Each structure stands twice: as C-alpha cells, then as structure tokens.
Amino acid sequence: MLRLLKSKGGDFTIKNKEDVSIFQIAAQGDQTLSLVYLRDAGYNLNEVDAKGSTALHFAAFLGSENAVNYLTAWGVNLDV
Numbered sequence: 001m002l003r004l005l006k007s008k009g010g011d012f013t014i015k016n017k018e019d020v021s022i023f024q025i026a027a028q029g030d031q032t033l034s035l036v037y038l039r040d041a042g043y044n045l046n047e048v049d050a051k052g053s054t055a056l057h058f059a060a061f062l063g064s065e066n067a068v069n070y071l072t073a074w075g076v077n078l079d080v
Contacts (some may be wrong), residue, residue, distance in 0.1 A: 003036050012038065019050035020058075027055035027071065030064035039074065046077045048057050 008011070012022050015052050026034035035055075037050070039045060048054055056076050057065035 001028075002034055006041075007062045012041070014045070015049070021047055021049070021055075023047065024058050027067040028058035028062045029065060030059070030067050032066050032070055035067060035070055039069060045071065045074060046080060047078065052080070056080075059074070 002010075002012075015021050016025075023035065023038050023045070024047070026038065033052075046054055054069045054076065055067065056078070058064075059071060
C-alpha cells in the first residue's frame, strides 16, 4: 500500500496535527512491513514529535513488541 501511495504522489513527510509521523504511527501499530519499507526509503528512525517522542516511545508505550525489536535492532537512539 505504501508503494502505491508513493507512486501516486503521496508525501510521507506530512505529519498529523500532533506532529506525529507515518513512521511513528507504523511503530505504534506494530506494522513491521511498513517500518521496513520506510527505513529502506531513508526515513529518519529517530525523528521526534512535538512532545519529544520517537517511534520507539510509541511502540513501547502501546506494547508493539515486534516494532520495539526491529527498532532496537536497527540501532535507534535509546537516549532520547
């Protein structure tokens, strides 16, 4: 789906009104295939929202175990 959206001009840099990115939303929903796609596309794994939360924060808070495993294996910043 992400490939299709991108091919139709989708902009993955747009954030919602709380400054949350598509990468953070994928992490909180435990959407590992989306995380892999976005990482491979060069997405910033350590991006923060307006409150200073990262994708790892969202994944951990919402119990998205697979996303936490992927993010930590990729070496996201644990000190944010």
